[in-house]
Amino acid sequence: MRLKICSAGLVYLVLAAAHGASLSASDDSRQRQRVEIGWHDDFRTDSGWFRENSDAPDHGNGTAIAFGSDGAVVSVASSNRATAWTRTTNPIWVNAFPFLEIRYSIRESGSMTQVSLLLSDDSTGPVTPGALNPENPLAGDHEALIGPLPHDRDHAVFDLRPLFPSDRVARLSLRITSGDDPSQVSLRRLAFWASDPRLPSPQATRPTSTAILLPQDDLSTSRPSQQGVWQPVQLPQRDAISAAWLASALTTSADWPAGKDIERGGILFRLGDADRAAMCSGVMEAESLDVSGQWKGCELALLLGSRMFGSGVAWYGQASSSPRVMISSPHQLAARLEYEDGSTSIHLPWSVRRKTWAVDRSPDVYIVPMDPAKNLVRFSVVDGMNYGQVFLLAASVNSSSSPAFPQVRPKAEPRRPRQVPPPVASPTQWNRAGNRFIVNNAWLRLAAEVETGLRLEQLGLVPFDREILNVKSPAPFVEVLGEDGQVLSMRFEAGNAGDTAGGARLDFRWSVAPSEHKLSLSVSVEDTGRVRIAPTLHNETAQPWKTALRIAQLRGCRISPIQGDNCYLVGTRNALLSRVPTSIRKDYSGVWPLPLVGLFAEQAKGGLGLFVIDSNLLPKVLEFKQTDSGADIAIEVHDLVVPPHGNLVLPPVTLMAHTGDWHELFNAYRAEATARMPSEDKRLEGSFYCRRDYPLGGTGYLFSPPSLRYTPEHLIAESNKAFGGIHMIDISGWAYSRATGRVGDYLSNDLGGLPELRRMVERSHADGIKVGLYFEGYLIDRRSDLAKKALPDWQSIDKTGKPRWWSGDMEFFACPGVEAWRHELAGRIAKVAHETGADAVYVDQFGLLGSGKACWSPNHGHPVPSNPILEERAMLETIREALDKQAPATAIYIEYTPVDGLMDLVDAAFDYGLWDGEAGRHPASLPLYRYVFPKLASFEMVGHGIRPVPVEVDDLHRCIFHGLGIWLKGRA
Ligand SMILES: [Zn+2]
Incomplete structure (x- = not known):
């Protein structure tokens, strides 16, 4: 009707309206993708796809992948060939993003081509035949083959919840089998969504409880409004998301006081309207939210929210699964300030509510100190997480020169305390008055009453003339x-x-x-x-x-x-x-x-x-x-x-x-x-990059099951590409035998025997790479030949009298207090080291030494309970003696960094410091033993095998800062 009027002005208006409507639809789609896509690849550039050789051996000639602005094209030039292309990723948290969208097309003259996608959580670990222990990657559900993709469509969506059993995907592998003719497959997108992208998002109907913003009263540090001090910042409208999408992301209601000035913690903020409620980074992207302007002041206040997915903690079963809850590192999230003079500063925002440097989920007030002497021209909220996103709702500048939160100001560099000269030594004086003894010298002043024990009544530091015991009734020293x-x-x-x-x-x-x-x-x-x-x-x-x-x-x-x-x-x-x-x-x-x-x-x-x-x-x-x-x-x-x-x-x-x-x-x-430590160099000193891999259940690079041959060249090539080199390959699971298990016998196996391992060692040595071989310090498989001698006599007994089994009940704990076991294990280790030429032997579970390892058997010749430190020492001594006879250059490395009294027997150990959080620990996670025993090669487990978690910048900083080697399970 309207077009009939033929008024140019009206046509213009109608077109504008239509244009506006379509913009709004695409804008809503953009906002939905921001909030609901956990990971995607649009194949415009190669983000790490490579030809998979491990289980698609028949690529044929002319197989290739090409990336371009329309996506990737995979060509299989020969007929009846299988090819596979793999991308290893940081974990995609499919428990939160379970809808896999694939945009593709299949071109061929026939219709025989099969295209599927293998999803894997990339678990690797030791394989115990017939046992279901949680570290066995072949026992758990870790992968699923999705497809084949229909030929007559170009868009498919899979709900992974019934298809894929793990909570994360860390490896995607595209598998193509050509039919009678060569084929081409185009890929335009892989994306993991929170809801089915073909349907409207359920966000509009989500039941809601709390509002996006916490009420003013909740902010316990509320202070009287500082009128005129806080100047709200106008945030850019571009790329912002609506209050509805913000509420959806934070699973709250969309109760949004649009366009209003609000006050939180005494700070005045101005909110955007409901269509432009927050700036927002992507879930998988490392991005920054940039705001430019001209400000002068002493503090920047941010109204920030965030969300994170998955876990940063190694997974050893459902019980250890622990979701991320808090941002506490500037590598995860930081505020970056840029001043007119070109200088910049980076800060982890300070929470007004928690009074510390940490950012959590609900939108809340955070403070960043500004330099009041400079003009701020830009600030950015930098999201460094590949598993989370940040929402910036508002910002405000304290335009005065007096900080409202002085505790956030950077502290002055601590003055190195001037060393107090040690006192001039003087002879120690003592005297006794009844049951009271007094001792003095240039350092200490001690007074003790001894009637019912040694009670220190006075303890003084003489150089400072200071009493340091602050007690009325002193506790006995002993x-x-x-x-x-x-x-x-x-x-x-x-x-x-x-x-x-x-x-x-x-x-x-x-x-x-x-x-x-x-x-x-x-x-x-x-x-x-x-x-x-x-x-x-x-x-x-x-x-x-x-x-x-x-x-x-x-x-x-x-x-x-x-x-x-x-x-x-x-x-x-x-x-x-x-x-x-x-x-x-x-x-x-x-x-x-x-x-x-x-x-x-x-x-x-x-x-x-x-x-x-x-x-x-x-x-x-x-x-x-x-x-x-x-x-x-x-x-x-x-x-x-x-x-x-x-x-x-x-x-x-x-x-x-x-x-x-x-x-x-x-x-x-x-x-x-260190007085009694051997003075010669440790055998693994200087090793830095170490890979643990398994011939079965591993990366697929180390071993070829069909030919029963080790293929270290593939693992070395990947290591060279990912790290620029590798110092040691650490092989676990090499002793695999279908009949007798992986631990116990060691002298024979189903994977080519010791001669094939010797070839593996020699091949690695040709590239200057060391090889370590795994042994279990405690476990023996019940099916092994050794078990005939060892079970039940050598089995470790717990405090309740129960014999100890590893989970899966296939492998039992042998007590290192049993002399015969020590000689058996040491003899087998030395023989394997001698016959294979291995550079190092690994003794699993050793070094932790907790009371959980103490044995209550009265028949093992040790006190009851046993002292695991002494028993492990005896075992390590026996192994060292046996190696010294047959393979003296072979190093011993164990699972945990042991107590000081065992350091003389180990060449290397793992550190486990990354996951050892403790209130009050040093911020740099100080591995003090590294500086006491610097010759010990210490490796940090940055990559655990089962359900891997991403390595983060902080992890690598800690390793490099402290000189800890990097030990990686799984693909790089
Ligand atoms: Zn015992």
């Missing part, structure tokens, strides 16, 4: 515990003091109830500021005395009188080097490998350190707690047995006063801990 864990009462019997060459020595003896037991302490006070306290337990009965000793017990120790100046260092796996409140209890084991605890003051200076050098490797537990009132320390040495009419000498605890920071303790401990 306590004896009964079998039930109760503290036994002590009564003073005798004490002596006298001068020695470099100090003084005090000896004390107490009777311990019942009175046939005694504790003596020998306290050597050195003029240099060190005190060594050596306990001995005496049993004067005819029965073994089972007991435990709590030693180095200090309560309420404050080095510095200044608030926030009391710092600590604890030698845990991921060293605690901090000042924040914390409370830990750790076994002397892989989680607390270095038995040292340091207290020091950065500003007031000085400190007190303690360490234990225990050549007997006795089991012990550290308790450490830091509160505002000071630090509490205690080390409990447990499962002690004092023989009838005999003594038990315990390792000395060294206390040291100093005038520096934590380095003083570190240096003193290192000097003693």
Whole structure:
């Protein structure tokens, strides 16, 4: 009707309306893709597709893939050929994006061509025939073949929920089989959607509960409005998403106070209208949201929301699955400021609600400090995540020069505390008044009352004239515990003091109830500021005395009188080097490998350190707690047995006063801990890139199952491409036998035997690459020949008397306290090393040393329970001796970085520090042992095998900063 009027103006209006409507539809589609696509490839450029050789061996001639503006074209020039093209990706979280869209076309003269897509979560791991343990990639559901794609269509959508069993896809493989004629397949898009892209998104009908924005009252730090101080920023409208899509992304209701000025945390923001509610980055893309303008002020406030998918934690079964909840690294999200003078600064936004540098899901207020002396011309919110997206709803600038959040200002570079010169040594003085002993030298002032134990009433740092024990009723420095864990009462019997060459020595003896037991302490006070306290337990009965000793017990120790100046260092796996409140209890084991605890003051200076050098490797537990009132320390040495009419000498605890920071303790401990280390170089020192692979259940590069041949050239080629090189190939699962399992026998296998491994080693050596071979330190397959001898006699027994099995009940734990097992395993390892020429042998599960490995069998010739540290030491010694006879150059590497007392026996170990989070740990995840034992090659597990998680920038920074090697399972 309207066109009939033929008015040019009206036609123009109608066209404009039509144009507007179509823009709106495509704009809505763009917004939906922003929020609902978790991953896509449009094939315009090659983003890492390569010819897959592992299980599509018959490409034929003229097979190729070409990328262009219309997508990719895969040509199969020959008839009846199979080809496959693979792309390895960061995980695509298909539990959140389960609809796979494929846009394609198939060109051929016949219609025999088959096109399918193999999706895999890229799991690799050890294959135990017939067992369903979670690490076995052939036992779980890790892949699915999608297709074949229909010939008569060019668009297909698959709901993966009933088709694909894993929560992530990390490898896509396009499989094409040509028919009687050559064929061509065009690919224009692969995309993973949150909802079926052919249907309207269900977002409009989603039941909702809370509004997008938290109410003003929820912001606990609300402060009186600062009128005129905060100037709202006008965000660009382009590429913004609507309030409806924002609500859909955040699964909240779309209650949007459009275009309004709102106040949060005392900051004035101006919201966009409902059609342009937030700037938004893509889920898989690393992108930045850029805002340009001209501002001057001291703070930038951002109203930010985010969402993340999947998990960053290694997957060992449903129980360990832990979703991402918080952004805490500037490599995930950062605010970048650009000033007119060209200078820039990058910040992790500071949460007003949480009062820390972290960003979570709900839109909330974050602060970024600005330089008030410069003109800001641009700021960007940089999303570095391939598994999440960021929403910028509003921004505001504090245009004054006085910060509303001064705690966010960058702190001045800490002044390196001026070293206090050590005091001039003076002879140690002592005196006794009844049951009170007093000792003084240039470093320490100690006063102890001894009637019911050694109670330190005074502990002073003389160079600073400062008392550091802040207690009214001092805890005993040493306590004896009964079998039930109760503290036994002590009564003073005798004490002596006298001068020695470099100090003084005090000896004390107490009777311990019942009175046939005694504790003596020998306290050597050195003029240099060190005190060594050596306990001995005496049993004067005819029965073994089972007991435990709590030693180095200090309560309420404050080095510095200044608030926030009391710092600590604890030698845990991921060293605690901090000042924040914390409370830990750790076994002397892989989680607390270095038995040292340091207290020091950065500003007031000085400190007190303690360490234990225990050549007997006795089991012990550290308790450490830091509160505002000071630090509490205690080390409990447990499962002690004092023989009838005999003594038990315990390792000395060294206390040291100093005038520096934590380095003083570190240096003193290192000097003693490394004194007995072999001086020759470690065999794997300098190794950096290490790949673990499996002939079955691996990347497909290492081994060719049809020919039973190792193909290291493929793994080396991929490593060269991905890393620029490789130092070691670490082969697990090589001992696979369908009849007898993967662990136990080792001398024969179904995969070409030891001669094929020797060929593999020689081939790798030709490229200067080392080869390591896997052995299980604990497990034996019940079907192996060795099991006939070992089961049940060698089996480890838990505290309840139950024999231990690995999950799957096919492999049992053998106790390294059994001498015959030690000789069997060591003999087999040495024989394999000799016959294959392997550079290193891996002993799995060794080094963790926790109480979960202790054995309660009375028939193994070890105490009950066994001490896993001593039993693993005995096993490693037996292996080293056997290797020294047959293959002395072969290195030993184990799963966990062990305690200091085993370091002399291992050449390399894994670190596990990336996942060892602990409140108060050092921000750089400090692997302190690296600096105590620098010759140990230490590898960080950046890639776990089952359901891999992405390696992130922080992971690589940590490795490179600390000199940790990178150990990768699965494809690069
Ligand atoms: Zn045992």
